[in-house]
Amino acid sequence: MLDFSKPISFSKPMPNAFALAPMTNQQSHPDGTLSDDELNWLSMRAKGGFGMVMTCAAHVSENGQGWPGAMGVFGDQHISGLSKLAKAITDEGSLAIVQLFHGGIRAPEALIGQQPVSASDHAETNARALTTEEVQGLVQDFIAAAVRCQKAGMSGVELHGAHGYLICQFLSQEYNQRTDQYGGSFDNRTRFLREIIDGIDEACSDDFVVGVRLSPERMGLDFNEMRTLATQLMASGKIDFLDVSLWDSLKYPEDPAYQNKTLLEWYAELPRHNTKLCVAGNIRTGEDVSKVMAAGVDFVAIGRAGILHHDFAKQVTENPDFTPRQTPVSRRVLAEEGLGEAFIDYMSRWPGFVEGAE
Numbered sequence: 001m002l003d004f005s006k007p008i009s010f011s012k013p014m015p016n017a018f019a020l021a022p023m024t025n026q027q028s029h030p031d032g033t034l035s036d037d038e039l040n041w042l043s044m045r046a047k048g049g050f051g052m053v054m055t056c057a058a059h060v061s062e063n064g065q066g067w068p069g070a071m072g073v074f075g076d077q078h079i080s081g082l083s084k085l086a087k088a089i090t091d092e093g094s095l096a097i098v099q100l101f102h103g104g105i106r107a108p109e110a111l112i113g114q115q116p117v118s119a120s121d122h123a124e125t126n127a128r129a130l131t132t133e134e135v136q137g138l139v140q141d142f143i144a145a146a147v148r149c150q151k152a153g154m155s156g157v158e159l160h161g162a163h164g165y166l167i168c169q170f171l172s173q174e175y176n177q178r179t180d181q182y183g184g185s186f187d188n189r190t191r192f193l194r195e196i197i198d199g200i201d202e203a204c205s206d207d208f209v210v211g212v213r214l215s216p217e218r219m220g221l222d223f224n225e226m227r228t229l230a231t232q233l234m235a236s237g238k239i240d241f242l243d244v245s246l247w248d249s250l251k252y253p254e255d256p257a258y259q260n261k262t263l264l265e266w267y268a269e270l271p272r273h274n275t276k277l278c279v280a281g282n283i284r285t286g287e288d289v290s291k292v293m294a295a296g297v298d299f300v301a302i303g304r305a306g307i308l309h310h311d312f313a314k315q316v317t318e319n320p321d322f323t324p325r326q327t328p329v330s331r332r333v334l335a336e337e338g339l340g341e342a343f344i345d346y347m348s349r350w351p352g353f354v355e356g357a358e
Helices: 036-047 076-090 132-151 166-171 191-203 223-235 263-268 286-294 304-308 312-318 331-336 341-347
Strands: 018-020 052-059 095-101 156-161 209-214 241-245 276-280 299-302
Touching (some): 095 132, 132 156, 263 276, 286 312
Parallel strands (some): 241 276, 276 299
């Protein structure tokens, strides 16, 4: 029988196999500082038994903000709130992880008040290509953000290299058309991410946990290249966990050349060395958790079910057959589960999630 309560052996131990996935919640103040609602939402998940609690994607540069109410980590003004959050999570015995990102073409011009930037020009969003010097400056922005997180007492960071945001745009054969050392070959397109990892490894202490989130496909990503990158990262000794966002953990790849295994199987078989493997994607019930863990991953990242039940981790540990409440749910239920008004409004955009939402 699977033991979900077995600790994960990072430098700072993770008490079980449940991570709260990083989720947009739009609850930060306009300047990116932590709000009481966001503190409550995240700390409740630590109290509910999640061994790792990850924040929403926090922008490392002012021009990287992806949506209203996003968490910022681009200035020292954010350290105070991060310190409060770190204490609230770690006091419950959980790891406190800030997800670091830059929106790139997904940082709306109307929101950031300037032309978006990316690996290359992108006509649809009016984004312009970063200069080589600007790319190197952004590498330093990621490193500085990680240092702030460590100063605030956070357990670590996760670099968001998935879902079409800036790091993913550099990895993509479609979005990256650069001709300098950050474009062209696989080694060049992965250079931006690798330089960020190298910089954090040098600037932060050995017990500071570092993870990377990757998408395995879509958005101009080559399936085999992403498996190669995953293998290289796990062999590097410079990251503690790889978080693969599968959208649906049991689906098959879109690439017709790789149809003999599920996405989960393709990644679970990779050599990990001392790196832990986490997967996310449509893991909604205790049965789903069991299926994914049985494939051999080290821990799971829970999204939707963690919204519906702040104590999903405790529930599944005590009852592997646990099934969350059905949607739609009332605003009252979501409020009781620790969501603030802004987050509930955001969830109202998810079809069939909130009662009475159009």
